[in-house]
Amino acid sequence: MPTSVMNTPTAPQGTSVAAAPAAPNTTSNAPNTPGAETRGRERQGSFGGSTRAKILKPFNTANIKILLLENVNETAVRALQDQGYQVETHAKALAEDVLIEKIKDVHCVGIRSKTKLTKKVLDAAEKLGVIGCFCIGTNQVDLEHAASKGIAVFNSPFSNSRSVAELVIAEIVLLSRQLGDRNNEMHQGIWSKVSANCYEIRGKTLGIIGYGHIGSQLSVLAESMGMRVLFHDVVPLMPLGTSKQVGSLDELLENSDFVTLHVPETEETKNMIGEHELYKMKQGSFLINASRGTIVQISALAKALRSGHIGGAAVDVFPKEPAANGKFFESELIGCPNTLLTPHIGGSTEEAQSMIGVEVSQALIKFINNGTSIGAVNFPEVDLRAIRDEENSIRLCYTHANVPGVLLRITNILADHNVDKQFSDSKGKIAYLMADISDVTPEQIQDIYRRVSETPTNIVTRVLY
Ligand SMILES: NC(=O)c1ccc[n+]([C@@H]2O[C@H](COP(=O)([O-])OP(=O)(O)OC[C@H]3O[C@@H](n4cnc5c(N)ncnc54)[C@H](O)[C@@H]3O)[C@@H](O)[C@H]2O)c1
Ligand SMILES: O=C(O)[C@H](O)COP(=O)(O)O
Numbered sequence: 001m002p003t004s005v006m007n008t009p010t011a012p013q014g015t016s017v018a019a020a021p022a023a024p025n026t027t028s029n030a031p032n033t034p035g036a037e038t039r040g041r042e043r044q045g046s047f048g049g050s051t052r053a054k055i056l057k058p059f060n061t062a063n064i065k066i067l068l069l070e071n072v073n074e075t076a077v078r079a080l081q082d083q084g085y086q087v088e089t090h091a092k093a094l095a096e097d098v099l100i101e102k103i104k105d106v107h108c109v110g111i112r113s114k115t116k117l118t119k120k121v122l123d124a125a126e127k128l129g130v131i132g133c134f135c136i137g138t139n140q141v142d143l144e145h146a147a148s149k150g151i152a153v154f155n156s157p158f159s160n161s162r163s164v165a166e167l168v169i170a171e172i173v174l175l176s177r178q179l180g181d182r183n184n185e186m187h188q189g190i191w192s193k194v195s196a197n198c199y200e201i202r203g204k205t206l207g208i209i210g211y212g213h214i215g216s217q218l219s220v221l222a223e224s225m226g227m228r229v230l231f232h233d234v235v236p237l238m239p240l241g242t243s244k245q246v247g248s249l250d251e252l253l254e255n256s257d258f259v260t261l262h263v264p265e266t267e268e269t270k271n272m273i274g275e276h277e278l279y280k281m282k283q284g285s286f287l288i289n290a291s292r293g294t295i296v297q298i299s300a301l302a303k304a305l306r307s308g309h310i311g312g313a314a315v316d317v318f319p320k321e322p323a324a325n326g327k328f329f330e331s332e333l334i335g336c337p338n339t340l341l342t343p344h345i346g347g348s349t350e351e352a353q354s355m356i357g358v359e360v361s362q363a364l365i366k367f368i369n370n371g372t373s374i375g376a377v378n379f380p381e382v383d384l385r386a387i388r389d390e391e392n393s394i395r396l397c398y399t400h401a402n403v404p405g406v407l408l409r410i411t412n413i414l415a416d417h418n419v420d421k422q423f424s425d426s427k428g429k430i431a432y433l434m435a436d437i438s439d440v441t442p443e444q445i446q447d448i449y450r451r452v453s454e455t456p457t458n459i460v461t462r463v464l465y
Contacts, residue, residue, distance in 0.1 A: 053386035056395055056464040057369045061085055064368060065127075067102055069093055070112035072134045073357030080361050083369070092324040100124040108364055110134055113344065114323060117141040122149060129460065130367050132360040135347060136160060136213075139265040139292065143378035147430050150399040150460030152379040154363040159355035160347030161213040164262075164290055167346050168214075169221050171314035172258050175286045176201050178312065180340045197284065197311065202226035207256025209249065209272075210263035210291065211237050218260065219243045230255060234268075253280040258288065265292035275300040284311035290346040293318040298332050305336040312338030316346045371397035371434050371464055380425035380432040388420070393438040394445055395464040400457040402431040410435075413451045417444070430459060 061084035068077060068089045080087045085108075093114040094102060103109060103125040110132040111117065117131060119142050131141060133155040146153050174180060176199045185192050206222045208215040208231040219229045219240050229243035232252040239245055246252045249272075253259060259281060263269045273287070274297040281287070287310055289296045298319060304310040315333060321344055322329050333339055347353075366372040372383045379399075387393055396414075400406050407424065410433060417437050424433035440448070445463060453461035 052389040054389040054393060054465075055369075056371070056387060057083075064108070065106040066108045066110065066364075067106040068110040069099075069115050070134075072110045072112065072132075073353040075354050075357030076110065076132075076134065076361035077357075079358065079365065083365055085368075095323075096121065103128065108132065108368065110360065110364070111140065113137050113140055114321065115140060117146070119145045122146055122151065125151075129462075130154070130364055132364045134353075134356050134360045137264065137292065138377050141378075144428070147378040147428065148459070150430070152367055152373050152376040154360055154367070154376055156356040156359045157375075158213040159359055160349070160352035161217050163349040163352040164214045164346040165218040165221055167316070167342075168218055168260055168288055168290060168314075169225065171288055171340060172201050172206065172222070172225075172227075172260075172286070174340060175258070175288075175312040175314055175338060176204075178338050180312075181338050201258075203228070204257040205230060205255060207231070207246075207252040207259045208243075209233075209252065209259065209261050211245070212262060214290075215260075215262040216240055218262070227258075249277070250280055253277055254282070256285060257282065258286045260288040261291040261295055263291055263295060265294055270294045271297050273297065273301070275303070278304040278310060281310065283309060286310065286312045286314075288314045290314075290316040293321065302332040302336055305333070305339055308337075312340075314340040314342070316342045317344050369464070371395055371462065373432060378427070380427040380430065382423055382425050382432045382434050384421050384423055384434050384436055387436045388438065390438060392440050393420070393436065393465070394440055394448075396433070396435045396437060396448065396452065397460075397462040397464065398433045398435075398452055398458070399460040400431055400433070400455070401459065402426040402429055403457060406431065406455070406457045407433070409455055409457075410452065413448060413455075417448070 064085040066080050066085050066087045068087060070093050071091045072089065077087055077089055099115065099121055103121060105127060106125070107127050108130045109128060112133070112135045117140060122128070122142060122145055128151050131146060131151060131153045133141065133153065136155060136157060138153060138155050141153055143153055178198055182192065203226060205228045208219060208229065211219065211231040211233040215231060219231065222229050223241045223243065229241070230246050230252050231239070231243055232246055232249050237245060261273065263272065272295050278300055287301065301310065301313060305313055313333070313336070318331060329343070331341070333341060363375050373379045374381045374383050384395070387395055398410065414435065414437065418439050420436040420438050422433065422435040424431060437448070449461060449463050452458065
């Protein structure tokens, strides 16, 4: 595979700082901003007593372009700007043609759940090395294609879990008391005081489908409200509190008063809840979906709500969601009885967005500056302990096809050098190797870079120093 443009090395300039090949599309030899460098040193602390840890960075961080879409939180914008990167922000998702034009030139893109990074979009991205999903879901990215191009994808696996769990707790109470309908009536000037089919949630059974970060957090909150919790998951999991894992989806549906979905969007979960499953649910029971819109068949749910078989639903996610605020929303669920519709706000709290901004921006910075891929969702997870702060030490980051014989080839290239440490791992068709090499001259760095990036298995080669 070809070496991406973002990894073109700079020519040797005579000093270690100036000479090393650069990461993302470095064109200038200006040093990093002093502020960022000092902060980095403080963070990494001393290395083995008297020797400090080296601050690895792509050479001129001002040349690194970051595109942040969908109103990514200010905490991320600041953190990325503090590194000296060029950061362009947009409040909304971009139309595909605009995105294709914008993404051509950037080294990193930050998105939320709306931006679709398809094969077509990724193929237009000539310099892209890393993607940050400032959310939990990563189904909006063609992860495999990104990996095949050496593009690592990071997300925030749990920073908004609590926000979703709290919303679901609120919805359980609201549905149980038909609060959506009562509220609508009052706003129309209609006084309608009813207790028929309104219930306390104490003693009722909550069925959680998908007992991951959100499902398990919800389980604890629901039990503290006096609910009994059943859950269904594809893997056996430790039940929290007195909750109980059931043997099948049907068993959960048949025994729950409230059913709530917390699974990712996958081939298996698409249309997971249709007519058959809805009619397995108890008469008058409630359905909540704050996972992904494709998991519930909307027509079947609307029919079950209108027939009264399902007593109410809260839906936060839809198969087709408007691209931005103010755009028209349509759904067969509009006007269904006791149905709460929210515009994908499960993770939309100040706390969650701020934490996500910090978490994902740190992962991006570590990947760009240090090559660290820990936490990547589509990429082998590799890290090395800090590199010594010595002039002529470098870090080689090599993303390559996962085929036999590669390590031997790299060992031959590095045979005459002092490899301080090296680690490599693979995931599916790609593998990632990091090696710290000391005592290398600028000419040797150029030679290592050239020979590694010319290997037939090369996807992306970077040298950090
Ligand atoms: N509405 C929102 O704003 C919002 C916010 C955050 C997350 N989400 C969605 O919620 C989903 C779940 O989030 P999470 O953090 O709990 O994820 P998670 O990965 O921690 O947990 C998902 C669980 O689902 C299970 N699972 C997968 N496939 C399954 C199947 N076919 N049947 C049963 N269980 C299955 C997994 O084993 C796992 O335990 C995310 O993927 C995202 O799409 C929505
Ligand atoms: O995947 C997620 O974390 C949620 O769906 C939230 O997505 P958002 O950041 O687009 O609100």
